[in-house]
Amino acid sequence: MTEIVYDNLPDGLLTTLTYGLSLAEHPDWQHGSPELCLSVNSTNVIWAHAVGFLAEQLRGTHPFSYGSTINFGERIVPESEMTAFCVFAPLALDRSDYLGIDVGIPGHEGHDVINIQGIYPIHEVERQFINEHGLETFWKSDWEPTDVLRRPAI
Template sequence: MGIFNFRNKPEERYLRHLKRIFRREPRYYLEESLIPGLPGVTTFVYKDVPEKGYITGITYGLSLANHPDWQYGRPELCISVKSTALEWARVAGYIANNLRGNCPFSYGQTINFKQKVSSDSDMDAFFIFAPSTLDRADHADIDIGLDYKINIVGLYPMYSEELKVYEEMGLKDFWHHEGFDNYSVTRERIVGR
């Protein structure tokens, strides 16, 4: 388990924002940085959020990198699933740490993880959308005292076999498909029309 160092005010403000939302202390996990001069990404893990039997992970450190698409704020990731497996929360930090600076993490974007995240599921890919666990006021335009705002985006697990179907359907139709459950890591695969 990593230690989240309060070396500057932005980190403190971000954590206070999360404490106000979840009203509990998270566990912290730190990824070793792959970018010289930047600290690694920290994942805050909340068990039994949004309810008992679920796990939520939220990152800090993705937004410390730059990307040309980030004009109206910088993202951090949030994943919430119906599982007690720690790997589901920690994968957000791993993805953020490994793709920051190269990936915009824009709504609708997919990520082929190419391996199972946890033994409780065969899901091995993700898509990005608004975080279902947080209200808009809690995930958009978060001011932590820097020259940019943070926008927390949702990371949703899916099967890599669904990537083509997702692309054909589009985000909206995939999200509203009767077989889709954004918290389930064991749902049936969605097949084409």
């Protein structure tokens, strides 16, 4: 698994992209395979390593579809109380830059399509709320998706 890390992109955020998750297969991946994108207000590169770790450990078994959650099982980084993630559209990219990216070689177009999924650190209570009430209800609550030191939104 490869983690591509950008410091201060966009302004003030640490952004990471994975590469390698999309090389696996999953029955839910009908219109492309995912790679992950995390953007957080932090300088701690452990966030990037955590996303790479999840992609490696869960590739082929987790769908990484919008609204899905992942229990990391412990604090992701020491300074944050967050222990889970949820998946939705990435904040740092325009829609045309994250859906339907054809990485196939010439003459093989349409066979290797990647969709970049946003992955967001959340608190355990938020993970449980999303699993019970859905991501849309949580997403509309008062929270800042890039703030890794915030209190739970619910």
